[in-house]
Structures are given as C-alpha cells and as structure tokens.
Amino acid sequence: MRCNATRLIGGSVLAAMLAGCATPPADPPHDKARPGTTPPATGEVLGRSDRFVIYKPEPEDTLRSIAARFLGSEDRYWAIGDFNNISRVDPGQPVVVPLKAPNPMGVHADRVQTVPILCYHRFGHGGGKMVVSPANFAQQLDWLARNDYHVIRLADLAAYLKGEQALPRRSVVITIDDGYESVYRHALPLLRKHGFPATVFVYTDFIGAGEALSWPQLQELVASGLVDIQAHSKSHRNLIERAAGETDAQYAQGLEAEARTPRELIERRLPVHVRHYAYPFGDANDQVLDVLSRQQYQLAVTVNPGGNPFFAQPLMLRRTMIFGDHDLEAFKSKLQISRAVSVP
C-alpha cells in the first residue's frame, strides 16, 4: 500500500489554528462578492510547494481574489474558506491555499462529508404535504444563501463520487420531480434570485398535460442556465413491478422503453444531455440498473433518505424529501452535510 504524508488530508484541518480557535457565527459575513468583479490579489507569498501556498493577504483581498490568483477561478474561493475554516480573510493573517484538493473524498477522523439531495415535487398553496408553498421555498433558499451553502448541480456529484473532485463542505443539490407547471411559475423566479441550479425530473407522458410543464416552458427553464431537465421515466410506472401476465421479455422491453424514450425525446426537444434518472416511486432492482447503464445514465436518485458520501452508488443516490409543512427548523435538520464516524 502506498501512503504518502505529502498527500495527506486537509479539509478543515487548520480550522481552529488559523481562525484563532473561534467558532464561526451562525450567519457569518462572507466573501461572496459578485463573480467576475474581483480585483486580483496582490499580497505576499510566504511559502509555496506543489500542494500549498501560504499567502499574506492585503487589506483589499478577499477569498475570491486569492482564489482567482492561485486556483485559476474565483469561484473556487470555497476551497480556501473550507481549508482554513474561515468565511473571510483578515489582512496580514496568513492563509493556506490548497493548490490540489488535499482530501477530495471528505473523510476525517470523526466524520465523513455527505451531500444531501433535496427532493421537491410541487409548489403552490394548499394541496397537502407534497406541495411546498412559494413562501416556504423562498425562506429555504434564503437560508441556504445566508449560511454559505453551495447549491451545486447534480452533475457535479459524478467527479466527487469518483474521488476526483472535492466539493464545498456545505454542498446541497436541489431536485424537483414529475414536471409540474408550478416549477416554472413559482420555483424558477426564486432559483433565479439566488442563481441556484436545480434538476427537474420529468416523465415524458406527463409533459403538456393539465398541470404539467409544456415544452415551451421546459425550453425556458433550460434557457435560464439554472435548470437541468432529466428523466423520470416515460410513464411513471414503478419499474420493479410487473403488469399482470407480463412475460420476462415484455418486462425487459418495457424497462428499455422507460429508460430510452425519455432520454431520446428530451434530447430531441431540448438542448440537454440526459444522463440522470429519478426512479418512479424511488424503486429499482438489478435489472433496472443494468438498463440504465446501457442507456448511458450516469447518476440515478432514489428516495432512500440520507446524505451521499463519496462512496455512494452512483445509480442509487439517496434523497431527502422536503414536505409542505416543514418549517425552517425542520428544513435545516434535513441538511445532512456530514455523517459521524466512530472508529473502534
């Protein structure tokens, strides 16, 4: 086994020492200046290796400006923040810039990073637990933004699951199932307000029906640059159930259609690549996984609750249901961004 200390950890390791052992406040002021407007960092480099830069910030420096100078993109400011456990830099107080992700899988002695994938269905007023009011959704997104959560794209999980790409410590994914028109009416404006991405899983037999999204609306969602349209089957049937009298061959053929038809149709009508799938009823079996793999799907989501560590099975990702009667405290309790590890 090869084990090299120069490839060791990081994450929030330096936390207390660099932040002066202070616990970050619940709503920390942070360095999220408008992207693309950050002046380049001009402070002194105190030391440099192929893995780390030790940098002494100037008064005008921000995490973004430091990321722009050393990491190639100011959008990677979170890597410096997470490593040093800070939400902003103090002039003259050195920070460590990790040039390579020192711990891309997020495993620490006491915890492992997990990424919650939130699952919504409808937005509106009344209608029971499966309908989240626009006011509640707005409150939830506001809270995520205020508390430095990074709403990432579902696609970002692929490299993380391979151990190739670190994700921000407070990462979360938003998904919305079925393809109700209320996504367009209520969710899109709120996602736009924060610039948060989301994946909408549609089953294609539903598109254009009474309460469903239409193709022009789907086109507009995609054009927003925030919403990705992916597959939730063709007919919304439970893929592990067989119809009465259905033969093995008919069942296999049906599964192929439930995977292939939505991919082909969505890709024909919208400028997207369909590589992600949400199982109707959250159910799958070995045969379903085989079919999805053959049909080029890379990630698939269930409704098994919990966050996703790096070793989650890409075609069996867990999701956390968000219900209409969740208040903000209940919502916060659903955001599982780490799992405790106890080593015997």
Place this chain on the structure above:
Amino acid sequence: MTHRPVMRAAVFGVLVLAGCASAPELPPDDDVPTAPQRQAAGVEGFEQRVRERALQSGRQGQLAEAATSWEILTVLRPDSREYRDRLYETQQLINQAAADRMQRGALALKRGELDAATSQYLAVLALAPDNAQAADALRGIERERNKRNYLGKASRITLARRPVNDARMAASPDRNTLEHATLLAGQGELDDAISLLERQLAADRRNVAACQLLAEVYVQKAEKLAPRDKPGAIASLEKSLRLDASNARAAERLRQLKGGNGATLTAVAAREGCNGPR
C-alpha cells in the same frame, strides 16, 4: 531543542505493533510548551498556531491533521530540519496505522461485518485520503448494502404482492398521486398518505390502484397504532378489509387483535371492496 526522530518513531512503532485500536498518538513533547499562549499576529503567530495544532493533533492521534500541519510548516520554513523530521516521523506512523486498518477492514469484510469494515476503511482514508483501495472497498460495501436493503424491494407492499392489473393506471396522471402517497407512507407520514388517497378516491371512486394502496396504508397505520391504541388499530384494519378483503395479513392481524374472527368483514368487503361497485 533536541530532535530524536528515530527514537520517537521506534516508540510509535511499538504502539502500532501492539495493535492499538485507534491511531497511535504522539507522546508528550518536553521541548514544546503546551499551555495556551497569547495569540500572536502575523507570520510568527501563524507559525506558532500551526505548530501547536500539529503537536495537539499528534497527541490526539489525528495523524493526518498533524502531518498536514507539519507539511505546511515545511512550506513556510523550508530550511527547518525539525519540521522535516516531524513530517517524516508522522508519515511513518500513518503508513503503519493505515496498513493495520486495511488489514482489520479486510478481516471484517471476510466475516461479513459491513459496519465494522466500513469503520476501518474510513479510518484508513482519514489517515491517507488517497488510498484508492480503501475507497473502492467502501464503494463495494455500499453496493452490497443497497443490494441487501433496497434493490428489488417494492415501496408498495400491496402491488408487489399482487401484479398490477389496472390498465387505466399504466399511463395515467393518477400515478402521481399513487407515487406521492407511497413516498409519504414510506417516510412514515401515514395520515397524509391516507388523506391524499381518500381525496383521490372521492374524485374517482373506481380507481382500483388507489383503493388497494389505501387499504395497505390502513394496515401500516394499524401496525403503528397496535402497541398503544388497540381499538384504533382494529378500526384501521377494518377499514382496510372493507376495501380489500383478500388481504390475508390484515385479516390475520385483525383476528389476533380481536381475539376472534373477522368473518363478518367478508360480506362488507364484497359490497365496498376495491373491485366492487364502490
């Protein structure tokens, strides 16, 4: 300040070989003050804090954290022999501890103890984040867990027990309601699932799939109520059997709870059941 890397490494090696369960901890260092000191600012303060953190992490057995801190100090002070030595000896400890954990993980896996194996492989990665073998082992364990716990297991007991035979259901928007009710029931939100299905049935009294699912959710509710509310559980089972008299499990459970038999329910079910004129 004296440096004794070889001797220190030997001491740690003994700890590792003694089979200590957790990662070996660095012994106290007489050369370095451990009491909290006033936090200094600037580069000197930074160096002091990183150094204290490295020592503290080592003492706590958090070797990867310790190694990172020593590594950062070698970047800050490339000429420091002490920092290089500290990094080297921590690296040796990590190599030994990670190898030990890998072995324990493999043994646990061989015994089929997935939780124990998971803990060991996570401990390896906490020590050595680039250990691909441990990462792959964890992925394999997760696949096995999914196979055991989820794959092929229907979220709706009713429809797994009985093939789907309602042609209307196959491509109907009613599926949304069925799925949502299933998801609610799966999360333990039984009253909400019942409410949703009752609304669906009120709108379409001939919806066999919704009716069957409602019957099943009543059974789930009865099981939930039984330990603390026997009459409530009985009432819920009776509702279920009125909708679906063929549910042998519900009938048996009702007999158990009532201490008698449920013969009269069959007649009720014939009039009101999911397949009857509702």
